[in-house]
Amino acid sequence: MAKGRKYKCPVCGIYDHEDSMVVEKIGGQNKRIHKVDCYRKYEREKEFKKKEREELDELVEVIKETHSIGVIPNQFYSFLQDIRNGNELFGKVGQKKSKGGYTYRAISQTYIECKDTIDWAIKNKDFKNTMGMLKYTKAIILDNVYQVSRQIEIKKDREQQKQEVEQSYDYNMEKFNYKEKEDEQDISDLL
Numbered sequence: 584m585a586k587g588r589k590y591k592c593p594v595c596g597i598y599d600h601e602d603s604m605v606v607e608k609i610g611g612q613n614k615r616i617h618k619v620d621c622y623r624k625y626e627r628e629k630e631f632k633k634k635e636r637e638e639l640d641e642l643v644e645v646i647k648e649t650h651s652i653g654v655i656p657n658q659f660y661s662f663l664q665d666i667r668n669g670n671e672l673f674g675k676v677g678q679k680k681s682k683g684g685y686t687y688r689a690i691s692q693t694y695i696e697c698k699d700t701i702d703w704a705i706k707n708k709d710f711k712n713t714m715g716m717l718k719y720t721k722a723i724i725l726d727n728v729y730q731v732s733r734q735i736e737i738k739k740d741r742e743q744q745k746q747e748v749e750q751s752y753d754y755n756m757e758k759f760n761y762k763e764k765e766d767e768q769d770i771s772d773l774l
């Protein structure tokens with residue numbers, strides 16, 4: 584195989600020959616990514632980004648519905664990202680990409696669970712504009728998101744434990760069935 588040009592792997596940044604790489608179209612360009620390790624990492628990141636996008640889309644819908652608005656002002660997205668990245672918690676507002684805060688799913692769930700409080704605020708407060716309203720209700724979310732996020736975690740743990748119990752039950756049933764079969768065989772051997 585012709586070994587000439589080397590390509591930079593976008594995952595690890597190392598230059599290599601094409602035959603040890605996978606060709607993938609990223610952002611309209613052909614990129615060469617190392618097989619196995621780098622590719623696996625790349626796929627995991629892609630999957631993560633996809634999930635993030637889906638959960639953000641869902642959150643946007645929830646916010647629109649909760650506040651009866653058609654669109655969310657563009658500036659408000661950076662507030663949502665700050666909650667996602669945990670910047671609100673550590674006083675690093677405006678910094679990005681740590682994803683160390685709350686998931687978009689947890690934030691969505693908090694808006695849903697705080698609907699009564701939000702409704703009350705919308706009815707009783709005199710907001711100048713949509714942004715003013717969203718900033719106000721965001722404070723309600725920040726007050727409650729920890730609790731809701733904890734509940735989601737506990738539920739997830741419980742489901743995982745349930746699954747583990749079911750799996751071990753399946754295993755025991757299989758063992759039991761296998762043993763029965765063995766017993767049957769033993770009997771027929773005697774006949």
Ligand SMILES: [Zn+2]
Pocket residue numbers: 592593594595596597616617621
């Ligand atoms: Zn690589």
